[in-house]
């Protein structure tokens with residue numbers, strides 16, 4: 174198979190385009206077409222000769238993502254697309270629109286980094302699929318460009334990227350960071366590092382590496398429980414990296430970057446949503462620059478647990494805040510279109 178277009182960084186793209194015996198500035202035109210104009214197919218590169226467009230289409234693969242299913246939530250605020258990859262595997266990407274009066278509209282795309290996931294979290298539809306394969310950096314980049322272009326065509330602008338779709342991004346570290354760097358390139362798509370958020374299940378050595386690289390990308394940790402026994406029963410990786418190690422590396426991250434860390438908490442009724450759990454959590458993160466994002470569990474077929482209702486969620490939040498930890502309760506998006514992590518792609522199987 175030809176190399177896929179979004180897998181090239183600029184030096185590689187230049188070398189490739191120059192190898193076709195065209196003037197040097199052509200490579201810049203191709204790059205600008207891809208990352209400034211968001212052109213998706215060779216035909217759109219009208220500043221190139223017909224011959225060069227043909228050659229480009231023949232020698233490089235532009236069809237990285239083939240949309241095969243598309244769902245929009247009833248309120249129109251969540252759009253989910255199921256993509257088929259070159260080898261017939263499927264991933265999903267979700268666009269979320271947030272319009273609050275008096276604020277800039279937010280357009281956030283939630284991207285995948287793997288087909289399936291090997292971390293086996295019991296409540297997660299992607300985890301229930303198991304690990305299939307890593308995505309290339311280009312397959313990650315392509316998801317962002319696809320939606321950026323869709324928004325551009327509608328006169329809107331992408332504002333945020335969250336790496337919270339299928340897969341564990343730190344288990345595909347190199348490709349994920351290459352993708353972010355390619356999208357961040359100031360002479361290209363120029364998407365600011367602070368507009369990305371990576372969510373991880375808590376791979377301690379890689380969080381350490383991420384902290385040492387002092388990236389400006391936001392970091393979210395899927396904590397979900399503040400005691401090892403409970404956390405291990407939900408997130409098997411906790412056996413390897415227990416909460417004390419995880420919180421230690423979180424403290425290191427904050428020291429290195431001076432950035433606030435987010436803890437994610439899927440509220441499961443009667444399991445991790447009690448005031449007692451809130452107290453334990455508050456005690457363990459004391460003094461750490463952090464914020465808790467709690468989301469009622471999105472039901473999945475393979476897990477027998479119920480999302481917490483709004484009354485209990487409110488008590489959880491208040492208990493945390495009284496103990497000095499800020500907390501936001503988020504509504505989960507797009508339940509009517511299976512927009513939870515991995516839910517559409519796993520149904521496809």
Ligand code: SAH
Nearest residue numbers: 297337340341372373374395437439470471
């Ligand atoms: N693998 C990474 C990122 C993808 S999952 C991680 O685990 O952080 C993105 C977020 O969705 C994680 O916080 C994950 O725990 C959460 N999640 C997965 N399944 C969920 C469900 N059924 N309901 C609510 N949140 C869920």
Ligand code: SF4
Nearest residue numbers: 290292294297300374
């Ligand atoms: Fe993988 Fe994240 Fe799902 Fe766990 S929650 S199985 S790490 S995608």
